[in-house]
Amino acid sequence: MQEISASRPKPVTSYSAGPLSGRIGAPGDKSISHRAIMLGGMADGVTTVSGLLEGADILSTVDAVRRLGSKVTRTGEGSWQVEGAVWKGSAAVDCGNAGTGVRLLMGAVAGYDIEVEFTGDESLRSRPMRRITDPLSLMGVEVTDENDGRLPMTIRASADIDGITYETPKASAQIKSAVLLAGLRAKGRTCVIEKPSRDHTERMLNAMGRTVVTEEREDGRRNVYLDGSSDRLRATHIDVPGDPSSAAFAVVAALITPGSDVVVDGVMLNPRRDAVYDALRAMGGDVVFENERVVGGGERVADIRARHSKLTGITVDPSRAADMIDEYPILAVAAACASGTTHMNGIHELRVKESDRISATAALLTENGVTVEEREDGLSVTGGPVAGGATVRTYHDHRIAMSALVLGLVSDRGVSIDDASMIATSYPDFFEHMSALGAKVDT
Ligand code: S3P
Numbered sequence: 001m002q003e004i005s006a007s008r009p010k011p012v013t014s015y016s017a018g019p020l021s022g023r024i025g026a027p028g029d030k031s032i033s034h035r036a037i038m039l040g041g042m043a044d045g046v047t048t049v050s051g052l053l054e055g056a057d058i059l060s061t062v063d064a065v066r067r068l069g070s071k072v073t074r075t076g077e078g079s080w081q082v083e084g085a086v087w088k089g090s091a092a093v094d095c096g097n098a099g100t101g102v103r104l105l106m107g108a109v110a111g112y113d114i115e116v117e118f119t120g121d122e123s124l125r126s127r128p129m130r131r132i133t134d135p136l137s138l139m140g141v142e143v144t145d146e147n148d149g150r151l152p153m154t155i156r157a158s159a160d161i162d163g164i165t166y167e168t169p170k171a172s173a174q175i176k177s178a179v180l181l182a183g184l185r186a187k188g189r190t191c192v193i194e195k196p197s198r199d200h201t202e203r204m205l206n207a208m209g210r211t212v213v214t215e216e217r218e219d220g221r222r223n224v225y226l227d228g229s230s231d232r233l234r235a236t237h238i239d240v241p242g243d244p245s246s247a248a249f250a251v252v253a254a255l256i257t258p259g260s261d262v263v264v265d266g267v268m269l270n271p272r273r274d275a276v277y278d279a280l281r282a283m284g285g286d287v288v289f290e291n292e293r294v295v296g297g298g299e300r301v302a303d304i305r306a307r308h309s310k311l312t313g314i315t316v317d318p319s320r321a322a323d324m325i326d327e328y329p330i331l332a333v334a335a336a337c338a339s340g341t342t343h344m345n346g347i348h349e350l351r352v353k354e355s356d357r358i359s360a361t362a363a364l365l366t367e368n369g370v371t372v373e374e375r376e377d378g379l380s381v382t383g384g385p386v387a388g389g390a391t392v393r394t395y396h397d398h399r400i401a402m403s404a405l406v407l408g409l410v411s412d413r414g415v416s417i418d419d420a421s422m423i424a425t426s427y428p429d430f431f432e433h434m435s436a437l438g439a440k441v442d443t
Contacts (some may be wrong), residue, residue, distance in 0.1 A: 009419035010443065011391070014408030017440035019259030019308070024250060024433040026242025026267045028053035028078060030426050031173070031200050032299075034100050036238040037061050038108050039204055040082030041070035042184075045235030047208075049080045052240055056425040060096035060120075064105055067091045068114070084235060087112040095120045097354065097396065097425050100174055102151065103132045104201075107178025110141045110157045111185025111228070119152040123354050123396045129153060132178045135166045139182055139190075163188035163228050167221075170349060171195035171322035173272075176224060183226055184210065184233075191225035193217070197322050198272040199224075203298055209234035239296035241268035245326045245399075246427045247304060248276050250437060252330050253406045254306040255285045256337040262437055263290070265303045275323035276331055277304070283311040283338055311338035313383060318346030325349060328379075329361045329403040335381035336370040337410055348377035355395035364392045364404045368415055389413035398425045409439055 033053040038061060040047030052058065054077075062072050062080075068091050071083040087109060093116060095102035102118050106129070109116050119125065130149040137143055142156035163186040168175045176192045180201055183190025202212040202224060210233060215223040247264040254262035269277075269289065280287050286309045289302035311334060324331070328347055335342035350357040362374040369387030373380040388411025392404040401417050408415030420443065423430050434441055 008421070010421045011416060011418055012405065012420040012441060012443045013414045013416040014405040015414040015440040015442070016410055018438060019261070020254050020257050020437040020439060021261050022437050023263040023265060024436060025265045026247040027055070027427050027429060028240040029243040029268055030055065030057060030245070031100060031198060032238070032240050033058045034061050034098070034104060035200055035204050036240060037065050037072060037080070037082060038104055039208055039233055040235065040238070041065035041068065041072065041084055042108060042233055043084035043208055043235040044232035045084060047082045047084065047235040048237045049082065050239050051078045052080050053243065053426070054078065055428050056096060057098035057101060060094065060098050061101040061105070064093035064095060064101065067093050068109065068116070084232065087114045090115045092117040095124060097121050097123055097422060099124060099127055099354070103129070103174040104177050104181060106132050106136060106155055107181035109155060110136050110139060110182035111159060111161055112157050113159045115154060115156045117152060117154045121396070125151045128352055131169070131172065131175050135164065135175070135179050136182055138164050138166070139186055141182070159185065161186045163190040165191040165193065167193040168195060171197045173197035173201070177201040180205070180212065180224065180226060183228055185230065186228040189225055189227050191223055193221050193223055195322065196222055196272065198270065200270070204238070205233070207298065208236050237296060241295050241299045241301045242266040244268050244273045244276070248327050248330050249402045249406055249430070250433060251280065251287060251304055251306040252334045253409055253434070253437070253439065255280060255287070255309050255311065255334060256410050258308050260308045263303050263305045266301050267304050269300045269302055272323050275320040276327035278320070279314065279316050279324065279331060280334060282314050283334065283342070285309045285311060285334070311383070313338045313340030313342040315343040316345070321346050326399060329357055329399050330406060332361045332365060332379060332381050333403050333407045336365055336383055336386060336407065338383040341380050341382045343378070343380045345378040353397070355397035355400060357397065357400065360393070360395055360397060360400045361403065364400060364407065367392065368407060368411060386411040387413060388415045391416040391418055394419050394422070396422050398422045398427065402427065402430060405434070405441060
């Protein structure tokens, strides 16, 4: 694991070198890792987890769940035990950089007799939280909101909240999950009428003994509901599959670097997470799923083989934006190496991720010689030679940092980033994996 100090900015440069080749294992999925620790923390008994992503975001969730009163123990590499508890009293938790961590935890604590003060790092403190606290308030949770809907915020939860029917304003698994987790202990039924989004919370709750029902609606939305109960979740074993969002960095690096042939092992192919691979294939990418299988926890996984390909620009299907929401920066890097223009639309939500990812991606490409048109809710990227030579501002955003370093692998003069320390939030082994594949990255 690359030792990078979290406190001091760490500039890094990547350069073009020979073809990439070899096999790496995908890091554990971030979404599932957060949920495994949280739901284990609420369950009756000891939940065991293998393959947990030990990135900074998840360690923030581990710390938070401990502060809420559950015992969380590391028993080996990626192996953890979580002893559930009934949370009560008061706690102050710092979720670091993790939007998923704080938003799901706000929902998770809502049905307990507990007061929790939530905060996070500078990036997290700038992100909107009312999308979560609005529905929680409707359920009867008291929220202290003194920073225009941003952290720090205090949630005064209660064992006496009501189930609601809530129509999500956007496709967001974080909103859906927060409401469902609050609904676990609420009175009556909680139903989220959602624009479809990743369903890891529903799958894990079902695996832990609570019935979550999903019904497709004629308007394209889905009803997702559960009945509140004082019954606790049932502890279980959770096998965390590889993260398709993290795997996309090596896959795109292989597609754009001449002569490359790379395999990423054990990548989850949940239909709400794999749209980036459909888009890369539509661009002409040689991306093959090998050895498909189902792992404990019910997720389908495969080893993804990617070989260098001649890519062509496409118009990315906006109806699948939620299914690849974290992959647009790296998809834009692939687009920079394609012939023609790739249009990405309907992605306004990218503006409120760890950074404003539309403008951060546009800047990272433009400054390195790529032609980009930025719109309020989209980007168009025209492929061509990548001059490189710029130092990219990462705005403390791990996916911007890794995307810039992948772009550097095909640049004339290398691409630098101002800081690599935050890559550890989601992909602590990124540098080790990239150098194992033959990439030239100077730290
Ligand atoms: C996540 C949901 C997505 C995604 C985030 C992880 C989750 O956010 O961007 O990285 O684990 O539920 P939104 O629900 O806000 O789209």
